[in-house]
Amino acid sequence: QVQLQESGPGLVEPSETLSLTCTVSGGSITSHYWSWIRQPPGKGLEWLAYIYYSGSTNYTPSLKSRLTTSIDTSKNQISLKLSSVTAADTAVYFCARRLLTPSGFHGLDVWGQGTTVTVSS
Amino acid sequence: EIVMTQSPATLSVSPGERATLSCRASQSVSTNLAWYQQKSGQAPRLLIYGASTRATGIPARFRGSGSGTEFTLTISSLQSEDFAVYHCQQYNSWPFTFGGGTKVEIK
Numbered sequence: 499q500v501q502l503q504e505s506g507p508g509l510v511e512p513s514e515t516l517s518l519t520c521t522v523s524g525g526s527i528t529s530h531y532w533s534w535i536r537q538p539p540g541k542g543l544e545w546l547a548y549i550y551y552s553g554s555t556n557y558t559p560s561l562k563s564r565l566t567t568s569i570d571t572s573k574n575q576i577s578l579k580l581s582s583v584t585a586a587d588t589a590v591y592f593c594a595r596r597l598l599t600p601s602g603f604h605g606l607d608v609w610g611q612g613t614t615v616t617v618s619s
Numbered sequence: 620e621i622v623m624t625q626s627p628a629t630l631s632v633s634p635g636e637r638a639t640l641s642c643r644a645s646q647s648v649s650t651n652l653a654w655y656q657q658k659s660g661q662a663p664r665l666l667i668y669g670a671s672t673r674a675t676g677i678p679a680r681f682r683g684s685g686s687g688t689e690f691t692l693t694i695s696s697l698q699s700e701d702f703a704v705y706h707c708q709q710y711n712s713w714p715f716t717f718g719g720g721t722k723v724e725i726k
Contacts, residue, residue: 542706542717542718542719542720543663543706543708543717543720544717545708545714545715545716545717556713558713558714559620559714560714592662592663594662596710597665597668597674599668601669603710604651604653604668604669604710605653605655605665605668605674605708605710606653606655606663606665606708607665607668607674607675609662609663609664610662611661611662612662
């Protein structure tokens with residue numbers, strides 16, 4: 499059974515770069531899309547980016563200039579970097595996998611537990 | 620960007636009763652819509668994809684319907700474990716977007 503685990507610093511200073519890693523265990527990282535989603539305190543979900551195992555990526559337009567995601571198939575890890583953070587980037591950050599069925603890719607069927615990131619000095 | 624609007628924001632229901640949650644898209648998403656359940660402090664759980672297909676292990680009391688811009692999640696007989704926040708999400712066009720959520724609370 500595939501499991502995801504996010505890791506990274508819980509506190510980031512304003513203007514710095516937030517860096518997170520998602521480790522995939524119990525299954526292969528190949529043939530799937532891997533995504534990053536965040537949820538500010540008391541608010542809704544925001545899909546930030548996704549990356550295919552081949553390395554192709556897509557970023558939400560509002561954050562595109564600050565976001566980078568990459569994949570390391572040898573380590574079964576996906577990473578996320580968000581630069582120039584502000585208090586508005588304080589959120590729980592989740593990594594997740596898109597469901598793949600014979601009809602294609604769908605919603606997110608496997609999620610990490612999430613990691614809380616606070617932006618503060 | 621497609622805006623997803625969920626209603627109501629909060630739904631008060633007694634255990635055993637039916638709950639009907641709505642989700643509207645600002646433009647057609649065909650049937651590329653998913654529903655998630657989220658409990659406090661937990662990650663969301665996929666309930667429905669393709670607007671009406673239950674994900675693995677999801678009980679039959681959860682039913683999704685709709686296409687285009689109007690979607691509904693019906694929980695036929697609410698169990699204690701169903702009180703949570705429900706999110707809809709479109710994956711028809713990037714950026715994929717979520718609704719603001721509906722909180723289903725005990726009446």
